[in-house]
Amino acid sequence: MDHLLNADLHCHSVVSDGTLTPEVLALRARDNGVELWALTDHDEIGGQDRAIAAACAAGLPYLTGTEISVTFAGETVHIVGLGFDHHDPALTEGLRQTRGGRGLRAQEMSEDLARAGIPGTYEGALKYVGNPELISRTHFARYMVEAGFCRDTPEVFRRYLTEGKPGFVPHRWASLRDAVGWITGAGGIAIIAHPARYGFSPNEEYALFTEFKAHGGQGVEVVTGAHSAAEALKYAGFCAEFDLLASRGSDFHSPDESHTDLGRLPHLPGPVTPVWERLRHRIHA
Incomplete structure (x- = not known):
């Protein structure tokens, strides 16, 4: 090789x-x-x-x-x-302990997005999650595209979910x-x-x-x-x-x-x- x-x-x-x-x-x-x-x-x-x-x-x-x-x-x-x-x-x-912080972070992201006028993102993101322990910004982005808030996932990250924007929660x-x-x-x-x-x-x-x-x-x-x-x-x-x-x-x-x-x-x-x-x-x- x-x-x-x-x-x-x-x-x-x-x-x-x-x-x-x-x-x-x-x-x-x-x-x-x-x-x-x-x-x-x-x-x-x-x-x-x-x-x-x-x-x-x-x-x-x-x-x-x-x-x-x-x-x-x-x-x-x-x-x-x-x-x-x-x-x-x-x-x-x-790895189990590292994953453990994602659920709480996801709930905080959802609350922040709701304050910005986008409700229900935690529940929406869960539809895209194969493993609830690993809910991530990507799952939120897929739901927000499906729900019509953005055209594609890059737009979600540009407008939300990154530092200084609604929905960003550091972990x-x-x-x-x-x-x-x-x-x-x-x-x-x-x-x-x-x-x-x-x-x-x-x-x-x-x-x-x-x-x-x-x-x-x-x-x-x-x-x-x-x-x-x-x-x-x-x-x-x-x-x-x-x-x-x-x-x-x-x-x-x-x-x-x-x-x-x-x-x-x-x-x-x-x-x-x-x-x-x-x-x-x-x-x-």
Whole structure:
């Protein structure tokens, strides 16, 4: 396996905020030419057994995955974990506690939107939730489009649900130390997801990567649906600077919403060491 492998190691199912089941995602990945797949639901590993079974039935090599929300420098940063034991007790309990704050946050979002003249959003969002523990802004956005308050989900986020707008409620996530520790403690590799999305200053970004490395983080998403070609090259450079492995994933959520489909990404730019080179022993085949 090398950096030309069509690996897609970041996507979401109905177990968090995607619209497709793990079983449908496995077939979509295979049909799109994916050669190594991971399902990385937000703060959740409840879909892993289904994903493993579906991937194996489809003849698709598979790595366990999750995407953990952490708070760093006042921003929400996502850490992808790959190749871990998805029955590990510390990881399971850590994710359960992280999910626990979402329900209360959702109720506060709904109350704020009601004050802005948009009632019933919590109940509306629940119609789109496969897992009530993981109700999120995406579920609110889908309901608000269906109810006619906005044309599409990007408009919802522009007008509501982001900082300074009605419906935005911050949530205190896990710490960077916790998230990396849960993943590595379960035998996996921790990866900074889509780093170009966070809008950090150069100093803040350097602090993120330095602290991530200090806690045992080993990888960064170089190629992802949110990165331009120039950004992929930038973070390939970070791999050399911080001695990190390179990962690749579409961040696919839905056929109707996602810019990049499963398996439709550019290859990793060389010279980098792909994360899957260190996870061969963890692949379900």
